[in-house]
Amino acid sequence: MQTLLLNHDAVAANAQMPAVIEAVSDAFAAYERGDAQMPAKSYIxxxxxxxxxxxMPAYxxxxxxxxxxxxxxxxxPDNARDYDLPTVMGTMIYSDPETAFPLAIMDGTTLxxxxxxxxxxxxxxHLAIEGATSLGIVGAGVQSYTQLEAIAQIRPIEKVVVSDLDDDRLARFVARYEDDFEVTTGSIGDAAACDVLSTVTPVTDPIVERSMLAEHTHVNAIGADAPDKHELSDEILTEATIVIDDREQTTHSxxxxxxxxxGTLTDDDIxxxxxxxxxxxxxxxxxxTSxxxxxxxxxxxxxxxxxxVVYEAASSADNGTPFDLVDQSTD
Known part of the structure; x- marks a missing residue:
């Protein structure tokens, strides 16, 4: 038995977004039912x-x-400037729960x-209006691409407004999607006025104010992943219907x-x-809901x-690079 090596191209090719959305939804459900084990994320x-x-381990x-x-x-954070490397890189080891055999090693960044x-x-x-046709994105980095590609699978998105301080990133985003959507660049306020807004920035001072949002806007707050990061004004958070992925992680980072x-937000606000x-x-x-x-x-x-999803698709298509990682002798 061999381990499958899947680089970034192989991960992308074998991850059809509808299947990924369904699997992630299943994972949230399993976690809620108590059918998942997920120790706290550990840091070095x-x-x-x-x-x-x-x-980040899980079953x-x-x-x-x-x-x-x-x-x-x-x-x-210094990687792009100093080493021409991504800020975030990841490696995923995917294992057979029954035997613990490492079925695949794959690019965790694309994942x-x-x-x-x-x-x-x-x-x-679950939270946006049914007829949402406009999507605003604040932050045109690599995470912004899958925000559009995924959200467009579950809402009839026609218009996309993207905001970023970097003109080159804006140009790349527009060029990639202008054939499929009505894509325009604009201010943070222009993006925030859409039916759905995804914020994908590393800021520590809020950049989205309540007055910028439409009365029904649903916001996906993606950028905060560490203490002190904060994209949305407190006025938004105290008024909004707040849904979190995990209490320990969201209250920490x-x-x-x-x-x-x-103390501005408490359990009663979740x-x-x-x-x-x-x-x-x-x-x-x-x-x-507003x-x-x-x-x-x-x-x-x-x-x-x-x-x-990636491993099952790659195995079925017989792609990726199989290699011998584990000595399987039992002597």
């Missing part, structure tokens, strides 16, 4: 390199499949982008972490975890679910 701080490592049991794996990922977009799509499906630590909505225990958007916010920090179960 590397102050001398202005970076860190994070380990989940969906209704028709189970899967296990671990992602080893970094955040090194992360895919599952993050899929998570936003799951939340958007998600969009709500700053107002939570200051509408639900996304898994509660997926399984039907708590309603998503109702007639009383603006809503999904605080997405990214969970290991999402990585494992996406890796499951």
């Amino acid at each position: 701080q590397l102050e001398q390199y202005n970076g860190d490592f994070r380990s 989940l049991e969906a209704e028709t499949w189970d899967a296990a794996g671990i992602k080893w990922v970094n955040v090194h 992360t982008r895919l599952r993050t977009g899929a998570a936003a799509a799951v939340a958007t499906d 998600g969009e709500i972490n700053v107002p939570w630590s200051e 509408h639900a975890e996304i898994g509660e909505i997926v399984v039907g225990a708590v309603p998503g958007r109702t007639a009383d 603006i809503s916010v999904f605080d997405s920090t990214g969970l290991a179960i999402q990585d494992v679910a996406t890796a499951h």
Whole structure:
């Protein structure tokens, strides 16, 4: 038996977004039912390199499949400037839960982008207005691409407004999608006025104000992944129907972490975890909902679910690069 090596192209080719969205939704449901194990994300701080490592293991049991794996990922903000490398890189080890055999080693960076977009799509499906046709994106980096690709799978998106301080990133985004959508560049306010908004920035001072949003806007807050990061004004968060992916992670390092630590937000301000909505225990958007916010920090179960989709597709198509990793002798 061989291990499958899947680089970024292989991961992208074998991850059809509808299947990834379904698998991530299944993972949220499994977590809510208690059919998943996901130890807290652990960190190794590397102050001398202005970076860190994070380990994210998980096992989940969906209704028709189970899967296990671990992602080893970094955040090194100086990489692009100093080494011409991505800020975030990841490696996923996907294992057979029954035998523990490492079925695949795959690019975790592409995997992360895919599952993050899929998570936003799951939340958007439950929280955005049914007829949402416009999507605003603040931050035109690599994460923005899968936000559009995933959300467009579950809402009839026609118009996309993207905002970024970097003209080159804006130009690349527009060029990629202008044949499929009405894509324009604009201010943060222009993007925020859309039916759905995804914020994908690393800021620590809020850049989206309540006055910028439409009365029904659903916001996917993606950028905050560390303490002190904060994209949305407190006025938005105190008014919105807030849905989180995981209480421990979001209060520590998600969009709500700053107002939570200051006491501006409490348990009473959290509408639900996304898994509660997926399984039907708590309603998503109702007639009383105005603006809503999904605080997405990214969970290991999402990585494992996406890796499951990638591995199954790659195995069926007989692609990727098989190699001998494990000495399988039993003597």
